[in-house]
Amino acid sequence: MSWFKRIKKGITTPTKDKKETPDGLWFKSPKGHIIETSELEKHAYVVPADGYHKRIGSDEYFNLIFDEGTMKEINKSLSSGDPLKFEDTKKYTDRVKASQQKTGLKDAIRTAHGKVDGQPLMIACMDFKFIGGSMGSVVGEKISRSIDYCIKHKTPLMIISKSGGARMMEAAFSLMQMAKTSAKLTLLSQHKIPYISYLTDPTTGGVTASFAMLGDINIAEPGALIGFAGPRVIKETIGKDLPEGFQTSEFLLEHGFLDFIVDRRELRDKLSQTLRLFKN
Template structure:
């Protein structure tokens, strides 16, 4: 029975002396369960090296990827949502806003900036899903509208990177108005003959899909992104039928003609540069 008794002390470290591994050092792919260091995952642009699963990233990461040297000028940085409807749920809307701002370091669900992509001046609007699900409220609509004004004034292309659950219910009609507002502003961009590229990432749904996200001169998406208006569960319950495999993925949407092409994050900057070169050549040819 001596085999089952600890004769010597100190064979293992006592529980109180054990050191926990700090959080955030490792990334585990939710698709294939591959584990890599967070630094390695970042170097690979937050894409799994084994299965090419594209992790959700926010405006800061896209600006780092697309703007030359990660340098840009952000505008309307301090804009924050009010509470026009005095919306009350389990948590008051102003408290929800303040909590999200503190948690994310963002003022709202979108960031807008101007910089250069391969030496070409342009404006980029990038949404952040971590801020109340990337929902579109009055601030999101206003910042996109003002970004379009900058693009028209500077005579430069516009990119909008969508990542949203749709309209923000806490602003009701004010949120829905942003669909018409942003669409009308994009018409001004078109009249100025300036290119607009819409990038749909995971997820792009609801009122965002029903407005500016699908109005690009070129609509592109990342691999495996969820793209649609209503969610798959709602669609299934509405039509009373099982949905086809891969329903509402970017690959499915491309196959049915709602996208121009799908771009791996590693090639995103290069493909955008090629697209803007094409627009510039076409514009000169028409003249």
């Protein structure tokens, strides 16, 4: 019976004295590889064992791309209104305020200019954590104003897309941003100023159907979900199984929708090289 009884004490720590592992100390990729969060940050939030790219926000991208001390954010105070007086289970204005308090962001995009290896660049970077990175009037307006800045200062533009699509709470106002941003990008092209579109996981809906696919160069992160409607909707509509890897950045590259795929750890160097090629 001694097999089923602990004879000696002190072999393990009593349950009451055990300490919980702090949240966020470790990160586990979908393939099961575990890495310390601090180590993950050193690798630009990419899991070295399998190359999985963890979703990150505008802060991380700005720190990763811009030369230290050169970044300056513009149009920081723009915030969504409620022209349609949208009410569902929760007022739209209340949801915007809640998202602002939770994320510390004003809306789903931030715009900033700075230097990349000494070369000027304007970046408009979307944040998925703000209402799913949905595109409303503020997103369209901030992209438009960043394009105005680029035209005035002859500065290349980069948009980092990460979005679930148009913001339904703004209805037609949101859909109008597709035409608005596309028209502004036409002006940028007429001034012969480069536009680099960087698609990350996920880039879907009206964002994909407008500015995300209009770059002079369209590039993406490995394994990113990129498309208009989701795979489930498409499968149910056509009544057929979808190809393996459908709507991943690798699938789009193979079918000619992308110019190339860039590992986030190499993004800064690739950008510097691309900007020099445009300049020359």
